[in-house]
Amino acid sequence: MIPALATLLACQLLGEVVVRWASLPVPGPVVGLALLLAGLALRPKWVETIKPTSQGLLQHLSLLFVPAGVGVMQHLQRLGDEALAIGVALVLSTFVGLAVSAWVMIWLMRRQGRRDGR
DSSP states (O other): OHHHHHHHHHHHHHHHHHHHHHTOSSOHHHHHHHHHHHHHHHOTTHHHHHHHHHHHHHHTGGGGGHHHHHHHHHTHHHHHHTHHHHHHHHHHHHHHHHHHHHHHHHHHHHHHHHHHTO
């Protein structure tokens, strides 16, 4: 368990280093996950060593939202002050996400139809 956890944390740290070094506008853990994915693709036997630890972390994933909830509670006044902007951003981003998803689905269906000869 310790080596697997050390591997996961090393990937996260490496992601942070890459992001800071290259000044990328992406969170370090996201780059770390991409690096972990590349490592697992290159060495598939690593999956079996990391799998139990990652499953254990995923079982307790809800605990990781506690700090975010505390942060929201500490900034309720600011959230109230900017409720309109937050609401508009949420509604617009939802509609944009739905529209892009629908467009991609239509594009893929048309592409699949051409491939099937329809």
